[in-house]
Amino acid sequence: MRRALALAKRGIGRTSPNPCVGAVIVQDGRILGEGWHRAAGQPHAEIEAIRDAARRGHRRLSGATLHVTLEPCSTHGRTPPCTDAILAAGLRRVVVGAVDPNPAHAGRGLRRLRRAGVRVERDPLAAECAALNEAWNRWMVEKHPWVIAKAAMSLDGKIATTAGASRWITGKKAREAAHRLRATSDAVLVGIGTLLADDPALTARDARGRPLAQQPLRAVLDSFARTPPSSRLIGADPSRVRILVGPRAPEARVARLTRTGARVVRLPSSKGSPSARVSLHAALRALAREGMIRLLVEGGGEILASFFEAGLVDEAAFFIAPKILGGAHATRAVAGAGFRRWRLGPLVSKLHLARVGSDLLARGRIVRRLRRARL
Numbered sequence: 001m002r003r004a005l006a007l008a009k010r011g012i013g014r015t016s017p018n019p020c021v022g023a024v025i026v027q028d029g030r031i032l033g034e035g036w037h038r039a040a041g042q043p044h045a046e047i048e049a050i051r052d053a054a055r056r057g058h059r060r061l062s063g064a065t066l067h068v069t070l071e072p073c074s075t076h077g078r079t080p081p082c083t084d085a086i087l088a089a090g091l092r093r094v095v096v097g098a099v100d101p102n103p104a105h106a107g108r109g110l111r112r113l114r115r116a117g118v119r120v121e122r123d124p125l126a127a128e129c130a131a132l133n134e135a136w137n138r139w140m141v142e143k144h145p146w147v148i149a150k151a152a153m154s155l156d157g158k159i160a161t162t163a164g165a166s167r168w169i170t171g172k173k174a175r176e177a178a179h180r181l182r183a184t185s186d187a188v189l190v191g192i193g194t195l196l197a198d199d200p201a202l203t204a205r206d207a208r209g210r211p212l213a214q215q216p217l218r219a220v221l222d223s224f225a226r227t228p229p230s231s232r233l234i235g236a237d238p239s240r241v242r243i244l245v246g247p248r249a250p251e252a253r254v255a256r257l258t259r260t261g262a263r264v265v266r267l268p269s270s271k272g273s274p275s276a277r278v279s280l281h282a283a284l285r286a287l288a289r290e291g292m293i294r295l296l297v298e299g300g301g302e303i304l305a306s307f308f309e310a311g312l313v314d315e316a317a318f319f320i321a322p323k324i325l326g327g328a329h330a331t332r333a334v335a336g337a338g339f340r341r342w343r344l345g346p347l348v349s350k351l352h353l354a355r356v357g358s359d360l361l362a363r364g365r366i367v368r369r370l371r372r373a374r375l
Contacts, residue, residue, distance in 0.1 A: 007036035013184035017291035021045040027064035062090035069097040074109035098128025144284040145295035151333040162327035173357025187217040187295040191303035201232040225253035303334025
């Protein structure tokens with residue numbers, strides 16, 4: 001199962017709106033075949049493993065065991081049910097990591113296999129298998145993306161100097177890691193303030209500035225459609241841009257942005273918002289409808305604060321440089337009004353600290369002290 005998990009992780013950022021799944025077929029202590037789900041519409045991990053076994057000369061799999069990180073599907077989608085392929089291959093034992101979180105499908109594939117005489121067991125690594133697809137689980141059950149809040153800051157929590165300079169606070173290695181984080185996300189989002197101040201392209205690039213194979217959808221929260229048509233965001237690839245505007249965005253601006261090839265999505269504003277800001281809940285629902293499972297929110301400070309204050313952040317990834325910027329008015333990584341009592345602030349659990357070049361990456365899950373707002 002650990003090998004199956006390692007294979008499944010190769011699909012992170014590639015399989016949406018499907019989960020990441022790995023499968024290994026074993027007999028007498030030998031691996032006969034293995035595979036992982038590579039992309040939506042392509043064969044599932046179980047099929048890849050069966051085909052790999054055939055390529056290795058193992059066409060008769062009776063007596064072999066299939067280890068798979070997620071319950072095999074039992075319904076027709078873009079591909080036929082994996083349970084059919086398992087039965088046709090003659091496999092008589094299946095060890096499963098996590099159960100399908102979709103209430104309409106949970107346990108259905110396992111029941112079908114058992115009725116056909118297949119011995120089905122749960123693996124001791126079930127928790128690790130479930131954690132692998134926690135973002136997909138959230139998308140499947142709650143219909144909104146897994147939100148990762150990302151920031152690059154000084155040791156005293158500033159993302160820009162008092163003069164507004166923000167390039168580059170962190171070093172080369174940290175910036176490379178941040179681009180890999182973009183590449184494994186389905187979408188990356190910033191606010192209009194960051195877009196106007198920094199004109200980011202939001203693409204995923206390697207150390208030499210070349211585009212990586214995996215590119216996220218790029219979105220901007222822009223209540224009044226102020227995104228310049230000449231921005232780098234649009235210039236990189238307008239078809240992969242979503243501009244999320246509010247109900248009061250001027251039609252002329254919306255039309256001008258639409259002509260660039262970017263998709264403008266008009267959304268309701270937050271309830272009671274005097275500035276008519278786009279509803280974060282509506283923005284998440286809109287991205288979820290496009291199959292966006294992992295959303296990287298890169299800021300700036302006001303956008304990050306809005307997501308934290310709304311209880312919508314699932315994970316934090318903060319790159320911290322060993323620098324002190326100071327300044328009472330320097331831009332903070334998380335701004336906003338703040339929490340009046342420290343007990344109300346989100347708690348970071350499973351915190352992992354890692355050196356990234358000369359910088360530090362602090363990454364962990366967010367424990368919400370307040371009940372998540374209904375979407």
